[in-house]
Amino acid sequence: MKDYKYILFDLDGTLTDSKVGIAKSIKYALAKYNIEVENLESLESFVGPPLMESFKEHYSFNDEKSREALEYYREYFSKKGIFENEVYPEIQSLLEKLKMKGKILIVATSKPTIYAEKILKYFNLEGYFDFIVGSNLDGTRSSKSEVISYIISELNIKDLGKVVMIGDRKHDVIGGTKNHIHTIAVTYGYGSYEELKEAKPTYFANTPKEILDIIRNPQKPFSY
Structure with missing residues (x-):
């Protein structure tokens, strides 16, 4: 497991x-x-x-x-x-429970890091995250694959089986797959189920609670 x-x-x-x-x-x-x-x-x-x-x-x-x-x-x-933004319901509770379990929480976004930091601070979420990584303002490190690769390198993560990427678009899933890590595709965001399924995530989650359930007790990956 x-x-x-x-x-x-x-x-x-x-x-x-x-x-x-x-x-x-x-x-x-x-x-x-x-x-x-x-x-x-x-x-x-x-x-x-x-x-x-x-x-x-x-x-x-x-x-x-x-x-x-x-x-x-x-x-x-x-x-x-x-x-002009708001936190999804149940997200703060999810982050609190993951931190209580000793998980290392990281933001991996294509948005410039400086904006991601401002948003998380505005919503009082920055304290849950150990690392916030996005793109650079000059346009470099903009793909999700590059962002994830940078995180793995900076944290010197050797066991990729201990890493999971969570996102709502195919770019999140593809970026995770390219870096040989598992992925959880969330269906409450902006990517359609068809888009996500085509990218072949490891798991699907319909709610933040389902994200927590998967991380607590990973089951058999989604069958394609």
Whole structure:
């Protein structure tokens, strides 16, 4: 039976419901290019993946335009969007119980580290985490695979069987798989069940309580 010691959490869509702030920041950025967005729900796909990738995928921006759009995004996000956000129910209880079990809790996000730290401090969650790792403001270390690899290296983790990545998008699952660790895909965030299933996570969790149950008593991995 697995005994997970290092618990890696995605931030957006896993710990916090950040859709409104991110969507408004994207809308602000797109308006700079005379692209008007009426329905914020249509921007939900931007929550989770690296933003430059999303500008390229959804609006066919090139590298230069994507970098510029990211700077516009940050104009709004750093002042307003960052706090248009809320913690999912049961998350604080989950973190408390995991800490009581002696687990090492880590945030692994594609969001710049400086923003992740501000959000966790704003919601009084930073004290639960031993390590907070995100991307760099210059755009490097933006993929989830790179973030997880950095964490494993910095903490000098030798037994990858003691590490699990928890997230709501395929990027979390793929990043974990590339680093040879188990993954828990949460279905209450922004990724669809179809998206997550295609990425083949080790487990599925529908609620924070189910995350706790899996970590406390890992069962047979999901069968594909």
